[in-house]
Amino acid sequence: MLKIENLTANVGDKQILKGISLSVNPGEVHAIMGPNGSGKSTLAQVIAGHPGYEVTGGTVTYEGQDLLDMDAEVRAQQGIFLAFQYPVEIPGVSNAYFLRAAYNEIRKARGEEEVDPMEFLDVMTERLKIVEMGDDMLQRSVNFGFSGGEKKRNEIFQMAVLEPKLAILDETDSGLDIDALRIVAEGVNKLKRPDRSTIVVTHYQRLLNYIVPDFVHVLAQGRIVRSGGKDLALELEERGYDWLLETAGASA
Amino acid sequence: MTAHSNYRELFEVAAASSAAKDFLPKLKIAAIEQFEAVGFPTTRDEDWHFTSVSPIAERTFRPARPAATSLTSDDIARFTYGQDDWHLLVFVNGRYEPALSSFAELDVDAQVMTFGEALKEAPELLAERLGTLAPAKQAFTALNTAFMADGVVIRVPKDIELETPIHILYLTDSHATNASQHPRTLVVAERHAKVTLVETFATIGGGTYFTNHVAEVVVGDGARVDHYKVQREGGEAFHVGTTQATQGRDSIYHAFSFAIGAQLSRTNVYSKLLGENAEVRLNGLYALEEAQHADHQTFVEHIAPSCSSREVYKGILDGTSHGVFNGKVFVDPQAQKTDGKQTNHALLIGDGAKVDTKPQLEIFADDVKCTHGATVGRLDQMALFYLKSRGIGGDRARALLTYAFAAEVLELIELEPLKVALEALLFERFIPPETV
Incomplete structure (x- = not known):
């Protein structure tokens, strides 16, 4: 589904990603862990097409196509979804309007009919249950005045409505209490399908108790320094990141 | 002559x-x-x-x-x-x-x-x-x-x-x-x-x-x-x-x-x-394109005590248009307990667009609350990326954010049919019809 090869990326003159290679197959859950500043959020945003990063080398292939050649909106229309670490507030645009616009853009790209507001209301009402939110949020402005937990749940709600093929959760767990974490994780699990893949970017192992990964990759200083199964996450929880950083430092 | x-x-x-x-x-x-x-x-x-x-x-x-x-x-x-x-x-x-x-x-x-x-x-x-x-x-x-x-x-x-x-x-x-x-x-x-x-x-x-x-x-x-x-x-x-x-x-x-x-x-x-105790609300929205020039001046004279004034003006400037906002507030020595608030915001869309804004407060009473705030900005790049990451791209995303900028002040219109009509007028201007 997604094949990243030797990807390098900069912010300004600073190189953040220094040669990332990663393959994600349909149905798989990959966790990307690492200390602050390791480049894990950058990787998530580069896949989604954030204009603030400059890709300087390597390739990213998504369903056989050159992902780096697509605008961010085209990536979304092709089934890529990024749950933001810091969801953006957009006062003046209701969640309902925003989501319907997104939903219809994605349907149009697939050559499907647009849905009318009433039809779409049914879709939204059903998906709200997944994140245990009331329908009053539909008329509120996008993320505006939302608590941290509400913002993260709104990300998962959007994901539930838009049904991406590849979902990337960028530190969706950070700042959540255990109840909110459980709701978010269960939401993600309910949306799992054999043809959908998930990349979970996280600093903590905690989330992975709920969203069980097939693979765990440790990112440090812009490189993947270790990959393994779900047990690697437990080991990291036990030992921290330092032992891997030393290894990375020694090999650099 | x-x-x-x-x-x-x-x-x-x-x-x-x-x-x-x-x-x-x-x-x-x-x-x-x-x-x-x-x-x-x-x-x-x-x-x-x-x-x-x-x-x-x-x-x-x-x-x-x-x-x-x-x-x-x-x-x-x-x-x-x-x-x-x-x-x-x-x-x-x-x-x-x-x-x-x-x-x-x-x-x-x-x-x-x-x-x-x-x-x-x-x-x-x-x-x-x-x-x-x-x-x-x-x-x-x-x-x-x-x-x-x-x-x-x-x-x-x-x-x-x-x-x-x-x-x-x-x-x-x-x-x-x-x-x-x-x-x-x-x-x-x-x-x-x-x-x-x-x-x-x-x-x-x-x-x-x-x-x-x-x-x-x-x-x-x-x-x-x-x-x-x-x-x-x-x-x-x-x-x-x-x-x-x-x-x-x-x-x-x-x-x-x-x-x-x-x-x-x-x-x-x-x-x-x-x-005493009078209330004035002066609100406004202007949207300019090409080489249009629009100048708004407001002037609130607080002569009596305990009055309140509220002002919200917003401007959307495309092309090489030029907007001017001058908000004057005068508070007479008699006008104690004056409560005045003025904000004006401009959104520059066109590369050649510009805005000049000048709040002007003249306060001669000592027990008053008068504030003003002005911003001039461009479309929020993070918000644009957020929309794009959900599949809403290009002109549509820009139009949606432009419209959202205006919505806050249009909300102040209490005459519902007029509000709906003015929203539609703005929509027409900022969202190309084929994408609505």
């Missing part, structure tokens, strides 16, 4: 054909004399620093000649917000058109008159009020006073609440090319009276013309006036409008200015808070 002196000649012609009451010629003569004395403002005048009116001053706009209009109700339908039950007074090229107006019988004791009717039916009201709120000190007000030929006079007696909005539609067509109109509005809402007024300035096929409007609004003790102004003049037009209100104690005056038209426009909205 200066350009503005041509107006004396035009004035003599107009005065000769007028059969008005005594007080009116006196007022007009004083006004043309005042106009001759001050001339058109220049950018050396503090109040006109960012706006050059030389495109107006270099021309001489004769008053539009009354001519029978060929416009029909169908032609004007798109300017009436779909509201058949509102009182509608239509003026074409400055002249009242009864055939186009649909003036429902008032079920209460109030007067809504054209200027001509008021001269016959309520000359004492005109004599008492006209020109007292908006004295002809400023050049454009003087010019309006000298040349005013028609307009609307509204008197709502005490304790009367007019539920149905009154819509005055000033239309200009091709017959008024190179001409001017100087319509005048006088509203007197007596004690505990209530009225909602909408004034729309629009064109059907008009070229270069000049609208110079003055409105005087008396808001009596405990009265409430909601006053909406929609300026959608033609792209070649010039528009200057001054609204001057005075407010009695416990009164509410809400003025909303919506401006998308004219190549050059200046909108003044002034209120004088003369009675």
Whole structure:
């Protein structure tokens, strides 16, 4: 589904990603862990097409196509979804309007009919249950005045409505209490399908108790320094990141 | 010989054909004399620093000649917000058109008159009020006073609440090319009276013309006036409008200015808070494109204590347009417990667009709360990326954010059908129809 090869990326003159290679197959859950500043959020945003990063080398292939050649909106229309670490507030645009616009853009790209507001209301009402939110949020402005937990749940709600093929959760767990974490994780699990893949970017192992990964990759200083199964996450929880950083430092 | 002196000649012609009451010629003569004395403002005048009116001053706009209009109700339908039950007074090229107006019988004791009717039916009201709120000190007000030929006079007696909005539609067509109109509005809402007024300035096929409007609004003790102004003049037009209100104690005056038209426009909205505990809200939204220039000046005079003023103005500037906002607040030494808040925000879309903004607070009382805030910005790149990451790209994303910027101030319109209509007007401008 997604094949990243030797990807390098900069912010300004600073190189953040220094040669990332990663393959994600349909149905798989990959966790990307690492200390602050390791480049894990950058990787998530580069896949989604954030204009603030400059890709300087390597390739990213998504369903056989050159992902780096697509605008961010085209990536979304092709089934890529990024749950933001810091969801953006957009006062003046209701969640309902925003989501319907997104939903219809994605349907149009697939050559499907647009849905009318009433039809779409049914879709939204059903998906709200997944994140245990009331329908009053539909008329509120996008993320505006939302608590941290509400913002993260709104990300998962959007994901539930838009049904991406590849979902990337960028530190969706950070700042959540255990109840909110459980709701978010269960939401993600309910949306799992054999043809959908998930990349979970996280600093903590905690989330992975709920969203069980097939693979765990440790990112440090812009490189993947270790990959393994779900047990690697437990080991990291036990030992921290330092032992891997030393290894990375020694090999650099 | 200066350009503005041509107006004396035009004035003599107009005065000769007028059969008005005594007080009116006196007022007009004083006004043309005042106009001759001050001339058109220049950018050396503090109040006109960012706006050059030389495109107006270099021309001489004769008053539009009354001519029978060929416009029909169908032609004007798109300017009436779909509201058949509102009182509608239509003026074409400055002249009242009864055939186009649909003036429902008032079920209460109030007067809504054209200027001509008021001269016959309520000359004492005109004599008492006209020109007292908006004295002809400023050049454009003087010019309006000298040349005013028609307009609307509204008197709502005490304790009367007019539920149905009154819509005055000033239309200009091709017959008024190179001409001017100087319509005048006088509203007197007596004690505990209530009225909602909408004034729309629009064109059907008009070229270069000049609208110079003055409105005087008396808001009596405990009265409430909601006053909406929609300026959608033609792209070649010039528009200057001054609204001057005075407010009695416990009164509410809400003025909303919506401006998308004219190549050059200046909108003044002034209120004088003369009675305690009065409340004024001056809000506005302007959206400019290409080389349009729009200047808004507000002036709130806190004369009495315990009054509040609230102002929210927003501008959207595309192309090489230029916006100006000057918000003046004066607080008299007597006006303790004044509560004033002013914000104005501009969104620059076009690379060549610019905005000049100047809050001006003069506070002579010590126990007051007065704040102002101004921002000028471009579209939020993170918000744009957020929309794109959900599949909403390019023009659509930009249009949505632009519209969202405007929504906050449109929300302040309490007249629901007007709000919906103005939202649609903005939508039309910012969201290409094929993507809606």
